[in-house]
Amino acid sequence: MSSLRILVSFKVTPDFEALREADWLAGAEADAAEGAAHSVETRYVRRVLNCFDESALEMALRLSEARAERGSATSLGALSVGGGETEPYLKTLLALGYERAARVEPEAALDFAPAVTAALIAGYVRRVDHSDLLLLGCRSGPGDSGTVPFLVAEALGWPCLTQVIEVEPLADDRVRVACLVDDGLLRVTLRLPCVLAVGNAVVSQLRVPTLTDRLARKNERIAVLSGADLGVDIAAEMRREPSVLTGLEAIDRARPGIIIGGATPREKAQVLFEEHLKTMIETL
Amino acid sequence: MRFAAILDGTLGAAPQQASALAGFLREGLSGDLAGETLVFYQHDSDKQRLVELAPTHDVRLIKTTARRPERMVEILATVARDEETSLFLFAGGPGGTELATRLACRAHGSVLTDALSVAARPDRLVCRRNVYSNHLVGRFELTARPWCVTIDASWNDTRGPADLEHEILSDSDETGGSGATPLEDVELVDLPSSGDLAESRFLVVGGLGAGNRQGVERIAAAARRMGAAFGVSRPVAMNAWAPMDRLIGVSGTRAAPELCIVVGASGAPALYWGIEKAAFIVAVDLDEQAPIVGNADAAVIDDGVAVIEELAQIVAAEREHG
Numbered sequence: 001m002s003s004l005r006i007l008v009s010f011k012v013t014p015d016f017e018a019l020r021e022a023d024w025l026a027g028a029e030a031d032a033a034e035g036a037a038h039s040v041e042t043r044y045v046r047r048v049l050n051c052f053d054e055s056a057l058e059m060a061l062r063l064s065e066a067r068a069e070r071g072s073a074t075s076l077g078a079l080s081v082g083g084g085e086t087e088p089y090l091k092t093l094l095a096l097g098y099e100r101a102a103r104v105e106p107e108a109a110l111d112f113a114p115a116v117t118a119a120l121i122a123g124y125v126r127r128v129d130h131s132d133l134l135l136l137g138c139r140s141g142p143g144d145s146g147t148v149p150f151l152v153a154e155a156l157g158w159p160c161l162t163q164v165i166e167v168e169p170l171a172d173d174r175v176r177v178a179c180l181v182d183d184g185l186l187r188v189t190l191r192l193p194c195v196l197a198v199g200n201a202v203v204s205q206l207r208v209p210t211l212t213d214r215l216a217r218k219n220e221r222i223a224v225l226s227g228a229d230l231g232v233d234i235a236a237e238m239r240r241e242p243s244v245l246t247g248l249e250a251i252d253r254a255r256p257g258i259i260i261g262g263a264t265p266r267e268k269a270q271v272l273f274e275e276h277l278k279t280m281i282e283t284l
Numbered sequence: 285m286r287f288a289a290i291l292d293g294t295l296g297a298a299p300q301q302a303s304a305l306a307g308f309l310r311e312g313l314s315g316d317l318a319g320e321t322l323v324f325y326q327h328d329s330d331k332q333r334l335v336e337l338a339p340t341h342d343v344r345l346i347k348t349t350a351r352r353p354e355r356m357v358e359i360l361a362t363v364a365r366d367e368e369t370s371l372f373l374f375a376g377g378p379g380g381t382e383l384a385t386r387l388a389c390r391a392h393g394s395v396l397t398d399a400l401s402v403a404a405r406p407d408r409l410v411c412r413r414n415v416y417s418n419h420l421v422g423r424f425e426l427t428a429r430p431w432c433v434t435i436d437a438s439w440n441d442t443r444g445p446a447d448l449e450h451e452i453l454s455d456s457d458e459t460g461g462s463g464a465t466p467l468e469d470v471e472l473v474d475l476p477s478s479g480d481l482a483e484s485r486f487l488v489v490g491g492l493g494a495g496n497r498q499g500v501e502r503i504a505a506a507a508r509r510m511g512a513a514f515g516v517s518r519p520v521a522m523n524a525w526a527p528m529d530r531l532i533g534v535s536g537t538r539a540a541p542e543l544c545i546v547v548g549a550s551g552a553p554a555l556y557w558g559i560e561k562a563a564f565i566v567a568v569d570l571d572e573q574a575p576i577v578g579n580a581d582a583a584v585i586d587d588g589v590a591v592i593e594e595l596a597q598i599v600a601a602e603r604e605h606g
Contacts, residue, residue, distance in 0.1 A: 243394050273595060
């Protein structure tokens with residue numbers, strides 16, 4: 001295999017930790033009142049890269065570097081199913097050395113439609129990118145289903161490993177992969193093409209490009225595709241989606257939250273110990 | 285309506301899978317259903333032990349090769365077609381997710397992962413699962429059969445298999461099958477044990493509020509001094525301030541200690557899921573508005589590292605002077 005084509009599919013999501021408790025309750029209450037699934041209002045919070053996708057994007061860069069050391073060429077591509085909010089990330093990826101950057105206009109709310117998302121990614125791999133290796137995060141909010149990697153793999157007829165934490169290049173068309181499985185850590189060699197879904201990898205932060213790199217690639221075009229370009233009728237697929245979100249419920253996690261008094265850490269620790277922990281700790 | 289619970293006895297995790305499925309069948313599943321367990325096994329010597337683990341009276345044994353999910357999916361697709369099984373239930377985890385998703389594709393059914401509960405209706409399956417990174421629960425309806433469902437890892441809290449008599453309905457050898465495995469040079473490595481976290485009665489959890497690696501190490505030292513197990517939030521593990529096997533929460537360990545002290549972690553639901561079974565939770569955080577404060581039994585608003593070190597000193601002195 002002369003130049004290995006790696007595609008990383010990523011998602012930009014709202015930062016769920018930045019929402020207030022009241023926003024979650026409002027989302028669930030509006031939903032209960034109207035008897036239909038309305039998503040939570042997340043437009044005002046900042047956007048972040050899905051953490052597992054961020055790992056996948058950095059792992060692909062490292063895989064490309066490791067192959068270069070062996071004298072093997074790699075061509076990196078990045079894809080996101082999402083709107084304009086994905087473009088700053090795609091530009092960053094171009095600056096970091098990704099050669100291809102594309103987004104698919106979702107045309108509908110796909111957060112709880114993993115089968116449609118997977119059809120679009122598979123369509124892009126098959127019709128446009130002709131990738132040898134697809135990397136993506138093992139799951140992404142708000143749906144968190146973890147099914148997209150396997151749905152893509154089924155559509156392409158490729159093997160798939162999830163909870164991947166390390167990938168190393170081998171000669172020819174193989175990679176050595178470490179992934180967490182139900183009974184431990186598995187190290188396996190896998191022949192390409194394949195799908196690798198990244199989990200809690202130590203490689204978790206995407207590097208930052210230099211200003212020079214940004215300027216050098218600033219005029220590069222980001223391809224914007226529609227479902228039709230990929231052979232996917234998004235509206236029809238949405239009607240066929242076999243799993244439908246019908247409502248949201250708040251989760252009651254409230255506990256008393258008694259605030260411990262005192263002026264200094266020492267005093268507060270003493271009050272906490274005397275009033276709450278002393279008897280308990282004796283039995284532990 | 286028929287269901288099949290899937291027990292992958294080719295893996296070492298079968299006992300835990302079996303008790304999780306048993307708990308789910310007792311408390312998580314409702315509807316007019318009758319079912320059986322499909323037990324995959326690799327060695328004849330494992331059969332008796334696996335049958336005893338099965339969470340239903342009726343058991344079908346299927347001999348196969350370990351780590352051949354594509355083959356297991358083929359076999360399950362045949363069952364779905366021939367036996368008119370409406371619902372396939374899998375244990376949570378990567379293996380169950382793969383089998384359930386691929387089976388739904390091949391058999392033109394529908395898939396739902398990490399179910400908290402499932403109610404079977406004549407024409408649809410109503411399921412609940414966590415969404416929005418565990419901030420909310422979503423209700424889902426699945427229509428196309430077979431319904432392929434994995435159960436949430438919280439069902440792993442179930443202790444022990446179902447106490448049942450068993451009847452083996454069939455035992456088939458499916459070790460042949462088509463196609464070569466895509467996996468070569470397979471090596472299974474034992475992970476560093478995080479059993480001390482899962483089994484701990486006293487747990488201290490450190491978050492990003494520790495400030496840096498040294499802060500995390502100081503919290504860990506205070507925990508050791510008090511005889512507590514020590515875990516961390518995902519951001520701490522991702523910053524490599526602590527090893528990944530210390531991770532508490534959705535992508536790590538779920539613990540159920542008598543006492544849990546959370547130091548400098550805001551209490552994001554993905555972390556809280558890992559400690560929600562704790563009998564008593566103490567939050568130590570600089571921010572009184574942090575979610576963990578309202579989700580704790582008691583809270584100290586101050587620098588986490590300073591407070592936990594003071595507390596460790598008090599506990600040590602108390603033990604010394606008794």
